[in-house]
Amino acid sequence: MLERTVKTAPALPAEKTSPRGVYDRYHIDTQPAPDLTQWPSRFTVKVQRSGLAKLLIKELFHYRGRKDVILSRPCLYGVFSGPVGGFAPREHLCVGCLRCTTEFPEFVQVEHNPARQRLGDDYFTFGYVDALTYEAQTGAIPVKGAGYRGKFGGQGWDGMWTDMSEIVRPTRDGIHGREHISTVVDIGYKPNALSFDEQGKLLGTAPSTFSLPLSLMFDAPPPNSAEDTVSTISSQTAVEISTLSILPLGQIIKLGLTGDHIVPLVKPDEVENLRLLGFALRLIEMDGWDQTLYDEIRAQFPESQIALRLPFTEDDAVLGYVDAGIHIFHFLADYHGKNEDDAFVLDLIRATHKTFVDAGIRQEVTLLGSGGMIAAEHVPKAIICGLDAVALDTPLLVALQAEFQGQCADRQTSHFEMPKRLNVEWGVRRLKNMSATWRDQLLEILGAMGLREVRRLRGEVGRAMFMHDIEKEAFIDVEGYRG
Numbered sequence: 036m037l038e039r040t041v042k043t044a045p046a047l048p049a050e051k052t053s054p055r056g057v058y059d060r061y062h063i064d065t066q067p068a069p070d071l072t073q074w075p076s077r078f079t080v081k082v083q084r085s086g087l088a089k090l091l092i093k094e095l096f097h098y099r100g101r102k103d104v105i106l107s108r109p110c111l112y113g114v115f116s117g118p119v120g121g122f123a124p125r126e127h128l129c130v131g132c133l134r135c136t137t138e139f140p141e142f143v144q145v146e147h148n149p150a151r152q153r154l155g156d157d158y159f160t161f162g163y164v165d166a167l168t169y170e171a172q173t174g175a176i177p178v179k180g181a182g183y184r185g186k187f188g189g190q191g192w193d194g195m196w197t198d199m200s201e202i203v204r205p206t207r208d209g210i211h212g213r214e215h216i217s218t219v220v221d222i223g224y225k226p227n228a229l230s231f232d233e234q235g236k237l238l239g240t241a242p243s244t245f246s247l248p249l250s251l252m253f254d255a256p257p258p259n260s261a262e263d264t265v266s267t268i269s270s271q272t273a274v275e276i277s278t279l280s281i282l283p284l285g286q287i288i289k290l291g292l293t294g295d296h297i298v299p300l301v302k303p304d305e306v307e308n309l310r311l312l313g314f315a316l317r318l319i320e321m322d323g324w325d326q327t328l329y330d331e332i333r334a335q336f337p338e339s340q341i342a343l344r345l346p347f348t349e350d351d352a353v354l355g356y357v358d359a360g361i362h363i364f365h366f367l368a369d370y371h372g373k374n375e376d377d378a379f380v381l382d383l384i385r386a387t388h389k390t391f392v393d394a395g396i397r398q399e400v401t402l403l404g405s406g407g408m409i410a411a412e413h414v415p416k417a418i419i420c421g422l423d424a425v426a427l428d429t430p431l432l433v434a435l436q437a438e439f440q441g442q443c444a445d446r447q448t449s450h451f452e453m454p455k456r457l458n459v460e461w462g463v464r465r466l467k468n469m470s471a472t473w474r475d476q477l478l479e480i481l482g483a484m485g486l487r488e489v490r491r492l493r494g495e496v497g498r499a500m501f502m503h504d505i506e507k508e509a510f511i512d513v514e515g516y517r518g
């Protein structure tokens with residue numbers, strides 16, 4: 036862990052200050068957390084036995100019986116090095132490098148395993164599940180290697196590209212810890228300008244924010260997902276990485292969870308239970324607008340910030356809540372990133388951000404978002420589109436090896452089967468690993484763009500290209516183009 040002595044400037048709010056006057060640079064510890072449930076291997080390896088036997092006999096003579104060499108053939112990863120050699124390939128070790136099938140196409144074939152491809156659902160496809168599983172297992176960024184032969188554009192998030200091709204990259208060192216790139220996000224109310232009366236007294240509402248060292252937090256698990264254990268894992272991880280865990284009020288009370296990393300999600304009919312929370316909170320989230328609930332939270336928790344949770348909307352009626360006192364919004368799409376009008380979360384974030392920009396109050400509010408953000412790259416993209424921070428939902432479950440039971444788009448009715456041996460210690464490791472790799476990938480983007488802090492990325496659409504716009508620009512004059 037890096038340490039640096041603080042001389043004059045105060046430490047960032049999100050850095051941990053020690054009594055010795057030093058601060059620890061924000062860092063998430065990772066450690067291996069292998070899968071609890073054996074999932075189908077990524078690849079199937081089919082070997083023609085006679086072909087392999089001939090090769091082994093030939094190599095036995097060639098390498099004069101050197102067992103270590105012979106057993107590493109034709110796969111360095113040990114797929115053919117089990118007790119019965121290649122006659123029972125250990126498919127779970129295959130990384131899909133295709134060396135064997137390139138060298139010996141006549142008797143080895145490697146293919147994607149259809150059973151693995153059934154993990155996830157139509158939106159959280161197995162490619163995303165694979166990447167996230169690797170991140171949660173290892174705490175390392177998946178590297179696909181050179182020679183990408185896939186598509187460079189597509190629907191949804193794939194139609195948005197981050198632009199870092201022609202700029203100097205002064206903060207490249209930030210990725211490796213030699214310079215500091217901040218992922219701190221401010222949550223709360225910041226007025227556009229301060230104004231004072233003749234006595235120098237501040238007019239209007241005073242600024243009120245707190246900071247998190249990471250623009251990620253954890254959203255409440257859905258009802259059908261072993262939610263007690265998942266909630267405990269989410270809460271414990273939030274403590275360890277200094278972020279927030281949004282949890283239903285009833286569950287917080289039931290599990291006896293405490294701490295200001297917890298954000299109670301309160302429904303209007305739960306107003307009576309608020310008094311059961313006997314600890315200080317930084318943020319309380321209202322599950323839909325209700326004046327009585329708002330007044331009660333204000334009265335009981337005058338120091339806490341209040342967030343309003345509501346579906347993404349392109350209606351500027353949302354501005355009315357600002358007049359009512361709300362400065363933190365948590366917008367939701369479904370787990371497939373859609374709202375009820377079938378608009379995609381990327382466009383919804385842009386529209387919502389613009390609503391506040393047009394009203395001249397974007398700096399005064401904090402916008403959080405959930406739904407359809409399922410890969411590390413989606414976080415910086417969502418921030419570029421206008422969010423301040425992302426509250427993760429299905430990625431938490433997939434990191435914990437959830438199996439989707441059918442299509443899981445709806446927040447209330449989707450069903451996820453969690454591993455039977457799910458436990459808190461393992462779960463916390465997995466979520467820490469995932470958070471660390473997602474932060475590293477956020478640093479990669481910031482470093483590549485030459486930005487020193489994530490706050491400057493918010494709404495920076497000039498740092499992105501949208502496939503639809505580019506196609507339109509290029510093809511608008513072509514007869515038959517239908518934009």
Ligand code: SF4
Nearest residue numbers: 110129130132133135
């Ligand atoms: S594809 Fe690569 S990892 Fe898989 S069996 Fe062949 S050589 Fe081994």
